[in-house]
Amino acid sequence: MRIFKSFTLLIFLIQTNLSCQEGFEPNGSPHFKIFWNYNNDLSQQASKKSAFELKRVYLGYKYNFSETINGKITYDIGANSGGSDYTAYVKIAQIDWKLNSILKLSFGLIGNKQFNDQEGLWGYRYAYKGFLNEYKFGASADLGFNSEFTLSPKLKINLFVFNGEGYKSIQDNNGYQKIGTSFIYDFSDKIFGKIYFDSHPLRDANPITNSSIFLGYKKSSFRLGIEYGKIKNGKKYNEGEKDHNRDGYSIFATKNFENDFEIYVRFDSINSNVLPGQTIPWNTDNDGRLFVFGAEYEVAKGVKFNLNYRNFNYENPIVNNKSAIFLNAEFKL
DSSP, X not given: OHHHHHHHHHHHHXXXXXXXXXXXXXXXXXXXXXXXXXXXXXSXXXXXXXXXXXXXXXXXXXXXXXXXEEEEEEEEEEOXXXXXXXXXXXXXXXXXXEOSSSEEEEEEEEEOXXXXXXXXXXXXXXXXXXXXXXXXXXXXXXXXEEEEEEOSSSEEEEEEEEOSSOTTSOSOSSSOOEEEEEEEEESSSSEEEEEEEXXXXXXXXXXXXXXXXXXXXXXXXXXXXXXXXXXXXXXXXXXXXXXXXXXXXXXXXXXXXXXXXEEEEEEEEEEEOOOTTOSSOTTTTTOEEEEEEXXXXXXXXXXXXXXXXXEEEESSTTSOOEEEEEEEEEEEO
16 A cells, blocks of 8 residues: 555656756757777787777667656667677666756666766766776675665755666576765865775675766866775675675876867775685786876867787786787767
8 A cells, every 4th residue: 555655646746847847848869879999919828919990889868858857878889798799788778867957767788876077077988987887896786776865955865775786687596686886075176085885795794885986177177086995795786795805096187288189197096805715816817006197189079099018917927918009989879
C-alpha cells in the first residue's frame, strides 16, 4: 500500500509539473563523439611500435519532455575483451527531473559523480583519462539513483546509490549496492573544491571504500587541478580484496592562448600498500609515476587535435618503463 501511495504521488507531481508548462514544445537532438589517435611506442622491447586506433565512438540522443524533465541515451562503442574491438554498450540511459531550484533527481544508467568535475576541468579526456578514471578508482557510469541538491550558488551536494559494478557489468554480483556522496564548493568564480566518498559492502568481507579530494582553479587563460584519491579493501572499484589498498595523486596545469591553442603538463603518482608478511607493495608491477605534456589545437568547433608525449616510470625496476608519442583527435556534435 505504501508503494502504491508513493507511486500515485509521483504521478501526481509529474502531471502537476507538466501542466504548469503550457506552451512548451518537447524537443530533442542527437549527439556523437569520436576518439581517434595515432601512436608511436618508444618503450624498450615494445611489441607494437605504432598504430592507428579508434578508441571510442559515442552515439546518443537527448529528449526534453518538459522544461524540467529530460532523458538521454548514449551508446559506447569500443574494445571489449569478451567480444570484438568495436562492441556497443549502453553507457547512459537516464532520466533527469529538476523538481525545483534546489533538487534534481536522476535515475537509470547514469553518469557517475566521482570524477566528472575533475575531467571537465582537465579537458583532454579524449587523449588521456582523468586520474581516478585512469587507475580504476571508479566507473564513469553505473545503474542507480542520484539526488543533487543545490543548497546555494556556492554549494552542491550529491547523494547516490549504485549497483557498484559499472556500466559494462551492471548486474550486482553480491546483492549489495554502493552508496556515497560528494560535496562541490565554489570558493570564488575561479576556485572550487570537491570531496567524494563511497562505500560498497561485500558479502562476508570488508567493504570497498573510496575517497578523494580535489581543488581546481580556472580562469580564461589558465587551468590548474590537484587531486588525491584512496581506495581501501579493493584492487579496483569493483574487485574487493581485504587489506589491498591503493592511493595516489595527480597535478595538472593548462595554459590557453587566444588562437584556440593550449599547452599542458600533468604528473600522476599511483601506489599500493605492503601486505602483512610481504616486503614489496602488492601491485608493484603497476605502481609508478606518470608524466605527460602536450598541446591541443581546436581546428573548428567540435574538432580538436592533441599532440602529446607520455612517460610512465614503474616502481618495479625490472619492468620496462613506457614511453610514447600520441596524436589524438576528438570529433563531436
